[in-house]
Every structure is written in structure tokens, then in C-alpha cells.
Amino acid sequence: MHEQQLTSHQHHVVIIxxxxxxxxxxxxxxxxxxxxxxxxxxxxHLFQPLLYQVATGALSPANIAAPLRAILHRQKNxxxxxxxxxxxNVTERAVQLxxxxxxxxxxLIVAAGVRxxxxxxxxxxxxxxxxxxxxxxxxxxxxVLLAFEAAERETDPEKIDRLLTFVVIGAGPTxxxxxxxxxxxxxxxxxxxxxxxNPADAKVYxxxxxxxxxxxxxxxxxxKAKEALTKLGVYVKTGAMxxxxxxxxxxxxxxxxxxTISASTVLxxxxxxxxxxxxxxxxxxxxxxxxxxRIMTEPDLTLPAHPEIFVIGDMAHYAHQTGKPLPGVAPVxxxxxxxxxxLIKRRLWGNTSAPKPFRxxxxxxxxxxxxxxxVADIRGIHLWGFVGWVLWLFIxxxxxxxxxxxxxxxxQWAWSYFTRNRAARLITGTTAQPxxxxxxxKEISQA
Amino acid sequence: MHEQQLTSHQHHVVIIxxxxxxxxxxxxxxxxxxxxxxxxxxxxHLFQPLLYQVATGALSPANIAAPLRAILHRQKNxxxxxxxxxxxNVTERAVQLxxxxxxxxxxLIVAAGVRxxxxxxxxxxxxxxxxxxxxxxxxxxxxVLLAFEAAERETDPEKIDRLLTFVVIGAGPTxxxxxxxxxxxxxxxxxxxxxxxNPADAKVYxxxxxxxxxxxxxxxxxxKAKEALTKLGVYVKTGAMxxxxxxxxxxxxxxxxxxTISASTVLxxxxxxxxxxxxxxxxxxxxxxxxxxRIMTEPDLTLPAHPEIFVIGDMAHYAHQTGKPLPGVAPVxxxxxxxxxxLIKRRLWGNTSAPKPFRxxxxxxxxxxxxxxxVADIRGIHLWGFVGWVLWLFIxxxxxxxxxxxxxxxxQWAWSYFTRNRAARLITGTTAQPxxxxxxxKEISQA
Numbered sequence: 001m002h003e004q005q006l007t008s009h010q011h012h013v014v015i016i017x018x019x020x021x022x023x024x025x026x027x028x029x030x031x032x033x034x035x036x037x038x039x040x041x042x043x044x045h046l047f048q049p050l051l052y053q054v055a056t057g058a059l060s061p062a063n064i065a066a067p068l069r070a071i072l073h074r075q076k077n078x079x080x081x082x083x084x085x086x087x088x089n090v091t092e093r094a095v096q097l098x099x100x101x102x103x104x105x106x107x108l109i110v111a112a113g114v115r116x117x118x119x120x121x122x123x124x125x126x127x128x129x130x131x132x133x134x135x136x137x138x139x140x141x142x143x144v145l146l147a148f149e150a151a152e153r154e155t156d157p158e159k160i161d162r163l164l165t166f167v168v169i170g171a172g173p174t175x176x177x178x179x180x181x182x183x184x185x186x187x188x189x190x191x192x193x194x195x196x197x198n199p200a201d202a203k204v205y206x207x208x209x210x211x212x213x214x215x216x217x218x219x220x221x222x223x224k225a226k227e228a229l230t231k232l233g234v235y236v237k238t239g240a241m242x243x244x245x246x247x248x249x250x251x252x253x254x255x256x257x258x259x260t261i262s263a264s265t266v267l268x269x270x271x272x273x274x275x276x277x278x279x280x281x282x283x284x285x286x287x288x289x290x291x292x293x294r295i296m297t298e299p300d301l302t303l304p305a306h307p308e309i310f311v312i313g314d315m316a317h318y319a320h321q322t323g324k325p326l327p328g329v330a331p332v333x334x335x336x337x338x339x340x341x342x343l344i345k346r347r348l349w350g351n352t353s354a355p356k357p358f359r360x361x362x363x364x365x366x367x368x369x370x371x372x373x374x375v376a377d378i379r380g381i382h383l384w385g386f387v388g389w390v391l392w393l394f395i396x397x398x399x400x401x402x403x404x405x406x407x408x409x410x411x412q413w414a415w416s417y418f419t420r421n422r423a424a425r426l427i428t429g430t431t432a433q434p435x436x437x438x439x440x441x442k443e444i445s446q447a
Numbered sequence: 448m449h450e451q452q453l454t455s456h457q458h459h460v461v462i463i464x465x466x467x468x469x470x471x472x473x474x475x476x477x478x479x480x481x482x483x484x485x486x487x488x489x490x491x492h493l494f495q496p497l498l499y500q501v502a503t504g505a506l507s508p509a510n511i512a513a514p515l516r517a518i519l520h521r522q523k524n525x526x527x528x529x530x531x532x533x534x535x536n537v538t539e540r541a542v543q544l545x546x547x548x549x550x551x552x553x554x555l556i557v558a559a560g561v562r563x564x565x566x567x568x569x570x571x572x573x574x575x576x577x578x579x580x581x582x583x584x585x586x587x588x589x590x591v592l593l594a595f596e597a598a599e600r601e602t603d604p605e606k607i608d609r610l611l612t613f614v615v616i617g618a619g620p621t622x623x624x625x626x627x628x629x630x631x632x633x634x635x636x637x638x639x640x641x642x643x644x645n646p647a648d649a650k651v652y653x654x655x656x657x658x659x660x661x662x663x664x665x666x667x668x669x670x671k672a673k674e675a676l677t678k679l680g681v682y683v684k685t686g687a688m689x690x691x692x693x694x695x696x697x698x699x700x701x702x703x704x705x706x707t708i709s710a711s712t713v714l715x716x717x718x719x720x721x722x723x724x725x726x727x728x729x730x731x732x733x734x735x736x737x738x739x740x741r742i743m744t745e746p747d748l749t750l751p752a753h754p755e756i757f758v759i760g761d762m763a764h765y766a767h768q769t770g771k772p773l774p775g776v777a778p779v780x781x782x783x784x785x786x787x788x789x790l791i792k793r794r795l796w797g798n799t800s801a802p803k804p805f806r807x808x809x810x811x812x813x814x815x816x817x818x819x820x821x822v823a824d825i826r827g828i829h830l831w832g833f834v835g836w837v838l839w840l841f842i843x844x845x846x847x848x849x850x851x852x853x854x855x856x857x858x859q860w861a862w863s864y865f866t867r868n869r870a871a872r873l874i875t876g877t878t879a880q881p882x883x884x885x886x887x888x889k890e891i892s893q894a
Contacts, residue, residue: 043592043873043874044873044874060508061507062507070872073640082874101600135875138875153528153529193520194516195526425491426490428581428582
């Protein structure tokens with residue numbers, strides 16, 4: 001449509017996805033003699049590691065999101081296109097958008113991320129939303145806050161108990177952080193806010209199929225994290241395999257026994273899988289998909305026989321370094337973006353020799369548990385508690401994309417830290433109120 | 448349901464609505480020997496005068512909203528009830544909620560506000576959303592940002608022109624503030640953000656049926672406001688009567704001639720009317736409703752023959768002071784709340800003599816136009832330009848309910864002031880994308 005406006009002789013790099021991988025690839029190509037088109041369904045870059053803070057009312061969506069156009073507005077070789085990619089036509093080297101527009105590329109970088117995965121139980125999604133988008137976060141915030149509101153108005157003790165029971169499934173970083181934040185809300189944030197219930201009566205369960213929380217961390221930090229969670233009042237169940245989720249609660253098997261938790265709010269942090277686009281791309285290029293739909297890439301992050309197509313970030317299964325796929329975290333995506341940008345520039349300079357394979361440098365991993373506790377593994381140095389938390393805070397603040405976000409998030413955190421308050425406790429949106437609707441609908445239809 | 452938990456001999460004050468009137472009535476009764484139940488459909492108090500800042504991406508919803516429970520959590524004689532009032536049973540002195548719960552009262556304060564009013568053209572609402580709730584604000588933000596996105600991808604110059612034309616109907620404070628903010632977005636905030644369109648080509652129209660903008664202000668300030676708007680590039684049309692709004696644009700009559708503006712984004716700031724609840728209450732009490740559905744109250748803000756029912760805020764038509772109804776602004780609601788609280792306490796002390804009628808003290812009115820211009824009328828002293836704006840900023844900040852909000856809003860403003868940036872430019876929500884959907888839907892159904 002607008003291709004005539006691209007300088008015809010310039011190399012056109014099309015990037016699908018404005019997350020950590022896609023955005024940083026665009027930024028890393030700022031001085032390269034290329035035209036860049038960054039395509040995303042959303043108009044903003046989302047700082048996903050802090051999404052659970054929105055879900056638990058501590059931060060606002062705008063604190064952890066920055067408009068892509070604003071980030072790239074001075075980078076004259078980049079344009080942003082708000083659109084949904086329907087298909088990649090690898091033969092014609094073109095991306096097909098859902099609205100019919102066709103974008104030709106010379107080089108394609110696919111960084112379209114992952115979505116929730118319920119292991120073949122897609123009907124669980126209605127009862128146990130996952131946390132990938134701003135809308136997911138405000139929906140979770142809504143469910144959690146409405147559960148307390150409904151409990152306040154309920155008289156049946158059994159129902160109150162069910163309304164005040166929260167289950168988080170999956171004890172990776174997101175699950176651990178969500179469970180910790182929920183426990184804080186119940187024990188501190190909402191203290192004194194209700195007249196009939198005591199929010200501290202709320203129970204938070206964290207269910208993990210593996211044998212410890214934070215399975216990708218070293219065992220000693222898993223242990224510290226479990227201690228911190230237990231201290232906050234979270235019931236941690238490891239080796240717990242979920243067998244069913246309904247409107248009533250969660251059923252799981254542990255040590256050969258079946259247990260049921262009666263709970264009105266269940267949150268899913270257990271599994272993700274590659275996007276549909278990945279499946280289509282793999283089929284078109286004869287690339288291999290792994291068990292969860294990620295694309296196996298070559299050592300230089302290209303696809304077999306398609307040196308012009310790169311796959312990076314959560315969508316990529318890169319096992320050339322350790323034999324295991326790299327974890328789906330921001331630093332991997334960002335380092336892959338830098339590698340790919342350097343490789344593209346190298347090619348444009350005419351260097352056609354085989355590049356060194358991509359190598360991920362693990363600068364450490366961290367997870368936070370509640371107000372002032374975190375576990376961190378920084379190149380083998382293990383930190384926990386307050387020290388771990390300060391480090392976590394510092395690193396997250398420094399990597400937030402824009403200055404204003406950093407200042408505002410710092411103030412919100414300082415405020416939350418000293419007051420244990422969460423200002424963004426707003427129930428918004430017009431979707432059904434899961435706990436309040438049935439009664440209300442009945443009455444209105446009687447009126 | 449929970450009435451057993453109220454001390455049986457204590458006077459029960461039920462307040463409907465957690466806006467400026469209802470919330471401040473609850474706060475003013477904090478030391479009174481009463482039990483207070485504050486009922487609202489939403490779990491937060493909204494600082495409506497700044498809602499247009501959310502609609503235009505400068506502030507986040509949580510910056511201008513505070514959870515009612517958090518505000519009242521230390522006030523032990525008050526409880527908050529999240530619920531929708533279906534009916535007031537004045538004979539039984541009870542409020543009936545939509546979910547069937549019945550709340551008996553000794554004194555009732557009704558402060559349920561107003562909603563948009565399209566003067567009998569309800570079908571205009573789909574094309575011209577109004578600005579009353581957080582959801583309205585994020586929907587307007589979404590439409591405005593998507594219009595620029597759609598223009599960026601359009602090639603037909605006529606369609607681009609239509610997408611970049613914004614019409615605000617109604618030049619009261621909200622309309623003036625919206626139009627000013629839209630002009631700023633087009634001319635400054637989005638500068639350099641697009642590659643195919645120039646956002647500064649956008650046209651912003653402000654249509655007003657009366658003969659000047661800000662009709663409730665003194666004429667000299669209306670003139671200053673018009674000058675400031677024109678300087679920002681807003682086309683101000685006074686004496687313009689809107690006759691139709693469609694998906695294509697707006698038709699209006701001015702000086703006997705009919706004009707049509709082809710515009711994809713139309714915003715409604717022209718009229719409000721009392722809630723349904725007001726109509727039901729007026730019928731039950733034989734009170735009089737005015738032309739726009741507000742309830743005519745007695746000089747002490749009660750209803751005729753119902754000294755136990757008070758109506759305050761935007762819902763009340765109070766003409767005993769000047770012969771004209773008081774304007775629907777926060778200071779009126781807050782002063783009425785204080786008056787009603789004092790009257791309730793007086794009655795509880797056994798003073799049954801007739802009270803002095805309510806009197807509104809007008810401390811001034813203000814409206815802001817763009818980044819650093821405002822008009823203010825402070826007890827007859829007229830200010831405008833930068834001085835008016837600083838005053839406007841100061842007064843709004845001081846009346847924001849909670850400390851954290853003040854600090855954060857101040858920083859956001861300082862940031863916006865120096866950079867002309869608007870950080871909260873997020874397109875969120877899952878409702879239809881007004882400008883992008885038709886094409887996208889077509890393509891998906893073809894796939």
C-alpha cells in the first residue's frame with residue numbers, strides 16, 4: 001500500500017511483534033542502511049515482567065506500557081504499523097495482514113511471542129485466566145477485587161470461604177509473584193476496608209506440578225522463595241498435578257491422593273505455547289515445532305534454508321547452547337535482537353562467511369515475593385530477602401523503557417512500600433461480573 | 448441481610464452514590480452518632496473534572512480514582528456496599544438493590560448523579576460517546592488514537608481527511624477542555640510519530656448551540672477561552688445547532704445555513720439528564736422533575752413531605768437561591784453534602800426548628816485550554832492564560848482525594864508540560880475497533 005514510499009533500493013526489514021525481541025531489534029538497527037517496518041497488534045510496548053503488579057492493583061497499565069510510535073519517533077528509518085499478521089508468504093517474501101495489506105520484506109524478524117496454554121483443557125480458561133496482556137491484568141484485578149466485595153455481602157459461611165480462596169496454578173516467576181501479591185493484598189492492603197469479613201481470612205494457594213517453586217532456579221533459592229511465600233501466608237503445594245478446574249474450584253492430585261480446593265478465583269500461570277503464526281511459519285518453511293509450539297531455529301536464529309527469516313524471543317526454541325531451550329525471558333529476547341541486528345548489518349557490508357552461533361549470557365534471574373523479599377541469582381551469587389528485592393527493583397526500574405515510567409513507578413513503589421497501599425484497585429470494564437452477576441440478573445429480570 | 452449487625456438503636460443514614468456529594472456527606476458524618484451505608488455501583492470515587500485527561504492520554508484511570516473503601520477504611524461508622532440500586536421504597540423507608548437485598552434507612556441521601564442526554568436522539572450515542580465514566584474515557588482515548596492509526600494506513604486523501612477530523616459537541620468546561628487537549632495531541636504530542644500522515648493536519652471543531660463558549664462564565668472569559676482555543680488551532684463554531692450525527696459525520700445549522708462536517712470521531716459534551724432512579728423517586732414522593740430529569744428540592748434539600756430524604760449534587764435542581772438551578776459542579780455537591788450532614792446532626796441533637804435554606808458560596812469557576820492556558824473567575828477576579836492555568840492546576844491538585852494521587856498527577860503534569868508528551872496513549876479494551884474492524888473482519892472471513 002505504502003511501499004512506493006520506501007526507497008526502492010534499500011533493504012527492507014520487517015519485524016513482527018513489538019515486545020522485547022522485536023522492539024530491541026528495531027532499535028539496534030537504527031544506524032543501519034535499512035528501512036524497518038515494525039508490525040504489532042497493539043500500539044504499545046509492554047513491560048511484561050511487571051504485569052502482575054497491574055493485576056494486583058499496584059501499578060496502572062500506562063506505568064508499564066509505552067507507545068511504540070513514541071519510542072521510535074526519532075528513528076527515521078523505522079515505521080510502526082498497527083495491524084494483525086494473518087500469514088507469512090515465504091515464497092513471495094511478504095507478510096499478509098488481516099486487513100488484506102501485503103508487506104514485502106528482504107529480511108523478516110518474527111518475534112510474536114506466546115500465549116497461554118491449558119494442556120488440551122481450553123475450557124479451563126474461562127475459570128482460570130492467564131496473564132499475558134493489559135486486558136488479562138485488569139480482568140484478574142477485577143476478579144480478585146470482586147471476590148472480596150461479594151464475600152462482604154454474603155452471609156453463608158461456606159460461600160464466604162469459597163469467595164475468599166484464591167488459587168494460583170504454576171510456580172514459575174509469574175505464579176510466585178502473583179501469589180505473593182495476593183497474600184499481601186489480603187493481609188495488609190485491604191486491612192480495615194471491610195465491615196463483615198476480615199480480608200486476612202483469605203487463603204492463597206500456589207500449586208506447582210514440579211517438585212519445587214521456581215523450578216528454573218537453583219534449589220537453594222527455590223527454598224528461600226518457598227519460605228518467603230509461607231511467611232506471607234501462602235499455602236505452597238509442590239508435586240500437585242491439576243486435573244480439573246470448574247466454577248467451583250480446582251481438583252489436583254498430590255502424592256497419589258486427590259484434593260479439591262473450593263475457590264471462586266483461580267489464576268493460570270502454568271503454561272504457554274507459541275502463537276498460531278509460528279505453526280503457519282513452520283509449515284511453510286518445513287521448520288520443526290517443539291511440543292509447545294515454539295520454532296526450532298538454526299544456530300544463527302534463522303530458519304532452515306531461509307537465511308532471510310529470523311525467529312527470536314519466546315517463540316524461538318534455541319537449544320544449540322545447552323541442549324535445553326533457553327528460557328522465555330526478556331534478556332534472552334533482547335540479546336537475540338542484538339545478535340540478529342549485528343548479523344543483518346554484517347551481511348549488508350558484504351560479509352558472507354558463517355557467523356558465530358548465538359550465545360546467551362545469563363546475567364541472572366530474579367523473582368519478587370511480596371513487599372520486600374525477592375530471590376536473585378546473579379552469575380552464581382545468590383541473594384534473597386531485602387537485598388534481593390532492592391536489586392530486583394533497581395534492575396527492573398533501569399530496564400523500563402522510558403524515563404517518566406521509571407520515576408512514576410519508583411514513587412508508586414515507595415508509596416506501596418511504606419503504606420502497603422495499592423492505589424490502582426479499580427474494578428473497571430464492562431464484561432460480566434463473575435461473582436455478582438447471577439443474582440443481579442435474576443433480580444433485574446424479575447423487576 | 449447484614450442489618451442485624453447495625454446497632455439497632457442507632458440512626459441509619461443510607462447514601463446512594465460515591466461521587467463528590469455522597470462521599471463528602473459520608474465524610475462529614477464521621478463524628479455523628481449514626482451508622483452510614485454508602486452504596487455505589489463502582490468501587491471507587493472518581494475525580495470527574497480530570498476525566499478528559501484520561502480520555503486524551505495524559506493521565507491513567509488510577510490517577511483520578513480512589514477506592515471508596517480505602518478512603519473510608521478508618522471511619523468505623525461507615526460501610527461501603529458495592530451494588531446497584533433498583534428502587535427506593537419511600538413508604539417502607541428502604542432501598543432495594545438489583546440483587547434483591549433490601550436496606551432500611553432512617554435518613555436517605557440520594558446523590559446518584561446524571562448521565563449523557565442526547566435530546567431524544569439516543570441513536571447518536573453510538574457515533575458520539577459522552578464522557579462520564581472511566582470506560583467512556585478509555586473508549587474515547589481508543590477512538591482518537593485509532594483514528595490516527597487508520598489514517599496512517601489509508602491512501603485515499605478524502606478518507607484520511609475524514610479520519611483526521613474531530614468534532615466536539617458542546618462548549619461547556621468539558622467540551623472546551625476536550626477540544627483543547629485534542630488540538631494539543633495533533634499539533635504537539637504526536638509530532639514525528641507517523642510516517643505517512645502529519646498529525647498536525649488534523650482538524651478539531653468545537654460546536655456550541657449557545658452564542659459563546661463557556662456560557663456559564665462571564666462573557667469576557669468566554670472571549671479569552673475562544674482566543675486560546677483558536678490559537679491552538681480549534682475551529683470554534685457558536686450558534687451551531689446539531690441536527691444529525693452519523694458514522695459519516697455531523698450536520699449542523701448556523702445562521703440559517705446547513706453545514707456538514709465529514710468526521711470519523713465525534714465526542715459529546717452537550718447534555719446530561721438525571722438518572723432513572725431520580726424519576727422513580729420523584730414519582731414515589733410526588734416531587735417535581737425538571738426538563739432534564741433533575742429533582743426539584745425544598746430549600747433544605749429534602750423532598751416535599753419527606754424530610755428524611757435529601758437529594759444533592761447533579762441530581763438536584765436547586766433554584767431557591769438565584770431562581771436558576773445551581774450548576775452541576777463539584778463545589779455545589781460538596782457544599783450540599785456539608786449542609787445535609789450538619790442538618791442531620793442538628794436533628795439528632797433534638798433541634799426541630801426550621802433550618803436556614805441551603806446557600807451555595809461560589810468560590811469561582813475555571814476551565815483549562817491546552818498545555819498552559821486556562822480561564823478562571825475567582826469571586827469576580829478574572830484570570831486567564833498561564834496565571835489562570837497555574838491556579839487551575841493548584842486547586843485541582845489540592846482537591847484530589849489522596850496524597851499519592853496528588854504527587855503522581857503533579858509529576859505527570861510537569862512531565863507533560865515540559866515534553867508535551869502523553870504517556871497513557873494506550874489503545875486497550877476488546878470492544879470493536881471503530882475504524883479498523885470492517886476491513887479486518889472482511890479479510891478474516893475470507894481466510
